[in-house]
Amino acid sequence: MQKLILVKVGGKVVENPDLLSSLLKHFSSIKGPKVLIHGGGRSATALAKQMGIETKMVDGRRITDKQMLKIVTMVYGGLINRNIVAKLQSIGIQALGLTGADLNYLEAVKRPVKDIDYGYVGDITKVNTEILCPLVEKNIVPVLSPLSHDGKGQILNTNADTIAAEAAIAFSKYFQTELIYCFEMPGVLKDPKDKTSVIPDLTLNDFKKYQEQGIINAGMIPKLDNSFRALSKGVNKIRITNIEGLESGGTILKTN
Amino acid sequence: MQKLILVKVGGKVVENPDLLSSLLKHFSSIKGPKVLIHGGGRSATALAKQMGIETKMVDGRRITDKQMLKIVTMVYGGLINRNIVAKLQSIGIQALGLTGADLNYLEAVKRPVKDIDYGYVGDITKVNTEILCPLVEKNIVPVLSPLSHDGKGQILNTNADTIAAEAAIAFSKYFQTELIYCFEMPGVLKDPKDKTSVIPDLTLNDFKKYQEQGIINAGMIPKLDNSFRALSKGVNKIRITNIEGLESGGTILKTN
Numbered sequence: 456m457q458k459l460i461l462v463k464v465g466g467k468v469v470e471n472p473d474l475l476s477s478l479l480k481h482f483s484s485i486k487g488p489k490v491l492i493h494g495g496g497r498s499a500t501a502l503a504k505q506m507g508i509e510t511k512m513v514d515g516r517r518i519t520d521k522q523m524l525k526i527v528t529m530v531y532g533g534l535i536n537r538n539i540v541a542k543l544q545s546i547g548i549q550a551l552g553l554t555g556a557d558l559n560y561l562e563a564v565k566r567p568v569k570d571i572d573y574g575y576v577g578d579i580t581k582v583n584t585e586i587l588c589p590l591v592e593k594n595i596v597p598v599l600s601p602l603s604h605d606g607k608g609q610i611l612n613t614n615a616d617t618i619a620a621e622a623a624i625a626f627s628k629y630f631q632t633e634l635i636y637c638f639e640m641p642g643v644l645k646d647p648k649d650k651t652s653v654i655p656d657l658t659l660n661d662f663k664k665y666q667e668q669g670i671i672n673a674g675m676i677p678k679l680d681n682s683f684r685a686l687s688k689g690v691n692k693i694r695i696t697n698i699e700g701l702e703s704g705g706t707i708l709k710t711n
Numbered sequence: 712m713q714k715l716i717l718v719k720v721g722g723k724v725v726e727n728p729d730l731l732s733s734l735l736k737h738f739s740s741i742k743g744p745k746v747l748i749h750g751g752g753r754s755a756t757a758l759a760k761q762m763g764i765e766t767k768m769v770d771g772r773r774i775t776d777k778q779m780l781k782i783v784t785m786v787y788g789g790l791i792n793r794n795i796v797a798k799l800q801s802i803g804i805q806a807l808g809l810t811g812a813d814l815n816y817l818e819a820v821k822r823p824v825k826d827i828d829y830g831y832v833g834d835i836t837k838v839n840t841e842i843l844c845p846l847v848e849k850n851i852v853p854v855l856s857p858l859s860h861d862g863k864g865q866i867l868n869t870n871a872d873t874i875a876a877e878a879a880i881a882f883s884k885y886f887q888t889e890l891i892y893c894f895e896m897p898g899v900l901k902d903p904k905d906k907t908s909v910i911p912d913l914t915l916n917d918f919k920k921y922q923e924q925g926i927i928n929a930g931m932i933p934k935l936d937n938s939f940r941a942l943s944k945g946v947n948k949i950r951i952t953n954i955e956g957l958e959s960g961g962t963i964l965k966t967n
Contacts, residue, residue, distance in 0.1 A: 506761050525790060529790045533785040533786070533788040533790065533793075534781060534784050534785045534788075537812060537866055540810070540813055541860045541864050544815050545863050549815065554793050556793060556797035556800050557796055607801050608797050608798040609797060610793055610794060610797050
């Protein structure tokens, strides 16, 4: 099978013009079919503040009421996505920016209200790879924003890490997939204060052990939960790294 | 040659949810390949106001400084475009929302500064129909936002009426094209106060005569200038109408 590389890049990278340029340069040097998935939460929060709208988060997840949905549609689907696409075009990448509604590539349902009403948040029900495969096979690079839709005309806010994992799983039927989570750290660290303490290989057992010992915590846990799930569902390789490590560095996740 | 219908819809329609739903319903009933082009100036002005940013216009054209570019990228490329696409998907249309950077379909140059510095405004240099034709032939409906790019990483603001005319001209090499300008009036009116005074056929000579007599004025003139130019450059048919007239009503422009 042909190889497909999916790179998820977080807000701290895409929201800094120099880091973004550096990332896109590294990204463009990856050979063969590839997909870019981006976040943008900090910019959404900043715009909300400028508009006098309060940002509410529960366990790191954004409460997306009607006004916040408007903001994330503008920031994720407009500002960040369109600018990444323009920058990729300028370095010779035939990019196409998508929300889940475009070509109906990502179907979701509005999250049912249980203890918390997350508002217009979408839980993924289907990644339509039959739409995306012909694109990546033609060297078109889909740039996926963290927005899905419900098929009834409603855009929904969906976590970018989750889209990356679900897209990688769905593509694994047709490609040998590698999913790279690119963030500001060189990998999963044994000591968060020591950037040289990258764990080169991380098994699910290691992850559980480090989690118990409090070595891995906070923001890394949902990312790693997502990743190990994707690994168990057919994704061939998952790495967690920073821009400099995009080609080969960082932490490689391993099944036990 | 196969027929292709391009519908340009103005801000007053896309910014009113009921009118937009009605438009999209009429649009979806058009058979065969089609393209939708939308504006959104009023929403951009409203967001600017909410953010405490002043909107400057010269002869009906927006001065697009750095802050205003951010706003139009969010509003045109995000909010309006993504919501139209989601709504089209909900009525069975395989829509794809584009800026000029997406698939590099619309190339432009930043308008040179003469008397007025329009800022980040793009003058169209090329419509890449070789990118768009395979899409419309597969019944994918491109939804074109009024944003182009310069190929050097810069998104630019480009008038939607102009994009509609230039796209229609470019498609005329491959399709029998009909361009429909859909706005709030049933057509070009002899008396702006009388909605039943639609001029059914309008030649370039009539247009010049009416213009001299002050019967056609203000906002209609650049639209008609654009249209007669498109007609002379190979577009087969141009109509100016409202939602109700989308299928067959309004004013038909004629070469003399």
